[in-house]
Amino acid sequence: MAQAQLPVSSELPQASGHHPTAWKWYDYFTFNVDHKLIGIQYLVFSFVFYLVGGLMAVVMRTELYTPDADVIDPNLYNALLTNHGTIMIFGWIVPAAIGGFGNFLVPLMIGARDMAFPRLNALAFWMLPPAGLLLVGSFFFGGAQAGWTSYPPLSLITANTAQSMWCLSIILAGTSSILGSVNFVVTMVKMRVPSMAWDQMPLFCWAMMATSVLALLSTPVLAIGLTLLFFDINFGTSFFKPDAGGNVIIYQHLFWFYSHPAVYLMILPIFGIMSEVIPVHARKPIFGYKAIVGSSMVICLIGLFVWVHHMFTSGTPPWMRMFFTVSTLIVAVPTGVKIFSWTATLWGGKIRYTSAMLFAIGLLIMFVVGGLSGVTLGTAPVDIHMHDTYYVVAHFHYVLFGGSVFGLYAGIYHWFPKMTGKMLNEPLGKVHFLLTLIGANITFLPMHVLGTQGMPRRVAMYDPQFTHINQICTIGAFVLAFSVIPFLVNVVWSWGWGEKASGNPWRALTLEWTTASPPIIENWHRLPVLTQGPYDYGFNGHEEAEITSSHF
Amino acid sequence: MKQLPASIWTLTVGIVVTLIAFWAGGHNGLFPEQASAQAPLVDNFFNLMFMIAVALFLLVAGTIIFFMIQFRQRPGDEGDGVPLEGDFALEAYWTLIPAVIVIVLGIYSVEVFTEMGGFAPGGGGGNHLFMSHHSHHKMKTQLVSDTDAPDASMTEEFNAEYGFGGTDQADVTVTVTGMQYAWIFNYPEQNVTAGELHIPVDKTVQLNIKAADVIHSFWVPQFRLKQDAIPGHNTELRFTATKVGDYPVVCAELCGGYHGAMRTRVYVHTQTEYDQWLAENQFAQNPDLSGAVAVHAEE
Numbered sequence: 001m002a003q004a005q006l007p008v009s010s011e012l013p014q015a016s017g018h019h020p021t022a023w024k025w026y027d028y029f030t031f032n033v034d035h036k037l038i039g040i041q042y043l044v045f046s047f048v049f050y051l052v053g054g055l056m057a058v059v060m061r062t063e064l065y066t067p068d069a070d071v072i073d074p075n076l077y078n079a080l081l082t083n084h085g086t087i088m089i090f091g092w093i094v095p096a097a098i099g100g101f102g103n104f105l106v107p108l109m110i111g112a113r114d115m116a117f118p119r120l121n122a123l124a125f126w127m128l129p130p131a132g133l134l135l136v137g138s139f140f141f142g143g144a145q146a147g148w149t150s151y152p153p154l155s156l157i158t159a160n161t162a163q164s165m166w167c168l169s170i171i172l173a174g175t176s177s178i179l180g181s182v183n184f185v186v187t188m189v190k191m192r193v194p195s196m197a198w199d200q201m202p203l204f205c206w207a208m209m210a211t212s213v214l215a216l217l218s219t220p221v222l223a224i225g226l227t228l229l230f231f232d233i234n235f236g237t238s239f240f241k242p243d244a245g246g247n248v249i250i251y252q253h254l255f256w257f258y259s260h261p262a263v264y265l266m267i268l269p270i271f272g273i274m275s276e277v278i279p280v281h282a283r284k285p286i287f288g289y290k291a292i293v294g295s296s297m298v299i300c301l302i303g304l305f306v307w308v309h310h311m312f313t314s315g316t317p318p319w320m321r322m323f324f325t326v327s328t329l330i331v332a333v334p335t336g337v338k339i340f341s342w343t344a345t346l347w348g349g350k351i352r353y354t355s356a357m358l359f360a361i362g363l364l365i366m367f368v369v370g371g372l373s374g375v376t377l378g379t380a381p382v383d384i385h386m387h388d389t390y391y392v393v394a395h396f397h398y399v400l401f402g403g404s405v406f407g408l409y410a411g412i413y414h415w416f417p418k419m420t421g422k423m424l425n426e427p428l429g430k431v432h433f434l435l436t437l438i439g440a441n442i443t444f445l446p447m448h449v450l451g452t453q454g455m456p457r458r459v460a461m462y463d464p465q466f467t468h469i470n471q472i473c474t475i476g477a478f479v480l481a482f483s484v485i486p487f488l489v490n491v492v493w494s495w496g497w498g499e500k501a502s503g504n505p506w507r508a509l510t511l512e513w514t515t516a517s518p519p520i521i522e523n524w525h526r527l528p529v530l531t532q533g534p535y536d537y538g539f540n541g542h543e544e545a546e547i548t549s550s551h552f
Numbered sequence: 553m554k555q556l557p558a559s560i561w562t563l564t565v566g567i568v569v570t571l572i573a574f575w576a577g578g579h580n581g582l583f584p585e586q587a588s589a590q591a592p593l594v595d596n597f598f599n600l601m602f603m604i605a606v607a608l609f610l611l612v613a614g615t616i617i618f619f620m621i622q623f624r625q626r627p628g629d630e631g632d633g634v635p636l637e638g639d640f641a642l643e644a645y646w647t648l649i650p651a652v653i654v655i656v657l658g659i660y661s662v663e664v665f666t667e668m669g670g671f672a673p674g675g676g677g678g679n680h681l682f683m684s685h686h687s688h689h690k691m692k693t694q695l696v697s698d699t700d701a702p703d704a705s706m707t708e709e710f711n712a713e714y715g716f717g718g719t720d721q722a723d724v725t726v727t728v729t730g731m732q733y734a735w736i737f738n739y740p741e742q743n744v745t746a747g748e749l750h751i752p753v754d755k756t757v758q759l760n761i762k763a764a765d766v767i768h769s770f771w772v773p774q775f776r777l778k779q780d781a782i783p784g785h786n787t788e789l790r791f792t793a794t795k796v797g798d799y800p801v802v803c804a805e806l807c808g809g810y811h812g813a814m815r816t817r818v819y820v821h822t823q824t825e826y827d828q829w830l831a832e833n834q835f836a837q838n839p840d841l842s843g844a845v846a847v848h849a850e851e
């Protein structure tokens with residue numbers, strides 16, 4: 001429809017000798033502007049950070065094996081805690097889901113040769129390594145201590161240098177995500193193949209649209225909050241200094257106005273991955289395409305009106321506690337719509353038990369738990385008891401760990417053949433899945449009980465009555481740490497020596513599968529033409545007959 | 553032929569899920585004992601939500617697992633599934649059901665919140681009502697200052713901006729100060745300061761909460777109540793303890809390296825025990841005030 005004022009020729013220019021036919025290893029360390037290469041840069045970068053953040057989590061859980069702070073110093077615990085949270089969010093989910101999958105897939109799925117602004121794209125990626133270095137480097141200055149939320153005044157009085165580095169790092173990451181978002185929106189609006197109408201755009205792209213809009217609306221607010229914090233620390237201003245007329249509550253509003261939508265920002269692309277993986281491996285059209293698109297948009301909108309549920313026990317007047325209780329509860333509806341749609345997609349399918357599918361189903365189950373505990377937390381009366389306890393830690397790990405790790409692995413098992421031209425080993429993938437599922441539940445399920453019983457979060461030492469449950473969680477964390485090994489072995493081995501993948505090993509219908517694996521430099525020799533919808537499974541041949549006899 | 557077993561199945565599953573959910577709602581044992589008037593309200597509300605959550609989880613997870621088994625690819629079958637793209641009635645149905653559940657929970661939570669005392673002044677509006685409280689303060693302090701008591705600070709009025717407050721005069725008023733890494737409890741009317749909280753059972757207690765350095769959060773799990781202590785803002789908590797005993801006071805907001813060690817206890821006494829504790833401490837901390845105390849105690 002709205003194809004390209006931007007110069008995109010449908011025929012690949014024959015004479016352009018500049019383009020190499022394949023990437024060399026060192027291309028991955030350069031300012032390359034190809035969206036696929038950038039996507040893989042993001043994915044590898046974020047996976048390294050996932051390992052770093054995971055290592056920090058294991059050290060924390062080891063400390064929590066006993067009630068006293070006997071393994072590491074409590075200040076080091078806080079530094080690890082702060083960096084674990086920050087890295088998992090700004091170094092793992094966001095870059096992997098948005099930067100990695102978004103960059104690799106969006107142009108391929110809409111039939112474009114690249115992103116609308118390739119240089120901006122590369123620039124956005126290259127802001128991340130310095131952001132990561134700032135975070136890791138802050139450990140040499142004591143490490144930021146105030147949690148990933150960094151509430152003043154604590155963040156103003158502890159480890160000033162480290163805290164400043166933390167601020168700069170997040171501002172860099174935020175800028176990168178704003179640049180990326182502009183790029184995604186323009187790419188999708190301007191560069192779809194002419195034959196693709198809006199309602200034929202794959203759901204992953206719709207999810208990226210909602211994500212980008214959300215990022216554009218909320219990220220600047222975070223940047224403002226952190227800039228003011230940075231000024232308070234370094235330039236003697238007193239926006240948030242209570243003893244000099246500053247207001248610490250304002251920071252919390254600024255912070256959560258970004259960071260609550262940010263959880264949708266992290267999870268929407270992963271919902272997009274789910275909507276791609278499930279239909280292919282169940283051999284079924286996605287159930288309720290429009291409902292899924294609509295619910296993404298509604299989540300994006302309501303998501304902007306719920307931030308105060310993080311402040312129920314802080315500086316929040318009663319009417320706000322009630323208003324935000326209700327708006328928070330409402331988000332459960334569009335989220336439920338998605339879960340039901342995926343479940344209904346399974347009905348009448350011919351489900352392949354591939355690793356990608358298993359991880360997608362694992363996500364569904366984890367997410368149902370996290371969503372339901374989220375509803376209880378959304379109501380002020382209950383949240384006043386549960387806030388800042390391990391119940392919350394359990395809840396957000398079901399959502400974030402369940403969401404990110406299961407969803408991203410589902411995506412990796414699904415698109416690895418496209419990205420590398422090699423198949424991943426399925427039996428190893430299944431071992432990986434089982435270890436992850438079991439480990440995650442041993443780690444996070446008991447935390448609900450810890451919270452309701454009275455264990456606050458962010459503590460290096462706790463009341464000895466909680467020892468046994470903590471030991472179970474710690475053992476779970478070791479299982480999780482171990483679960484990464486089969487995956488690493490699988491990726492390294494398969495990439496090097498795995499079975500070669502065809503252009504379309506899953507027989508999927510979205511456009512990225514119409515080019516070679518891995519795709520050629522400008523994606524297609526001749527741009528593809530849409531002949532069917534992205535999820536038209538079963539609409540041909542003898543399958544047709546079964547439609548009439550189907551009853552739900 | 554096929555319909556009958558299906559409906560029996562549905563019925564059986566429905567009954568089993570309902571039974572499990574009801575049982576889970578009543579027997580989850582997730583909470584510690586209830587020691588405040590607010591605690592049963594919170595627990596009942598949570599248990600209702602837990603019941604709904606267990607039912608929904610069993611239904612959704614059960615359906616997913618059932619579909620995974622029922623609709624697995626059979627060996628050798630490389631075909632596609634049923635091309636079913638949507639069903640408006642069904643989609644409307646499962647948008648409506650959660651919407652109704654959520655609206656009911658929303659209304660119920662306003663109800664619970666009101667009953668807990670969440671809308672009473674202090675939180676935002678209604679500071680004028682504190683005037684009466686304030687003048688009462690003044691009266692007492694007047695009495696003490698007549699006898700040349702030190703500490704003028706207690707004449708300061710305490711206008712709480714946030715928290716759970718109350719309109720009427722509380723039976724006991726305690727000023728709570730959070731600092732790295734301790735809670736200080738001050739009884740302004742009796743001029744007593746302690747490191748643990750002592751209160752009488754079945755009396756309304758008003759905590760006026762302040763922070764000396766960074767944000768802390770006052771939490772007694774057995775009371776199901778929590779309120780941040782915020783530098784630069786006054787907050788409050790109003791409750792009635794219903795059970796004699798002693799319970800942990802926990803700091804729930806990250807406040808520095810030893811945040812986890814910022815713990816003390818709240819002692820819920822019978823009235824006589826409480827009076828005794830007050831008298832002993834009053835005398836111990838302000839021996840020169842013994843005269844004033846005597847006057848005070850007799851009135």
Ligand code: HEM
Pocket residue numbers: 054057058060061081082084085086088089092093146147148149393397400401404405443456457458459477480
């Ligand atoms: C790999 C397994 C993981 C384990 C064992 C783990 C464990 C932990 C632990 C022990 C804490 C500290 C809790 C506290 O002291 O309050 C924590 C906090 C946190 N985790 Fe994880 N985690 C894992 C993965 C993840 C993932 C994948 C994410 C997000 C994508 C994540 C996000 C967070 C966040 C945001 C915090 C809060 C940090 C803060 O309070 O400032 N974690 N995690």
Ligand SMILES: [Cu+2]
Pocket residue numbers: 730731732733767768769803804805806807811814
């Ligand atoms: Cu504290």
Ligand SMILES: [Cu+2]
Pocket residue numbers: 768769803804805806807808811812814
């Ligand atoms: Cu604390």
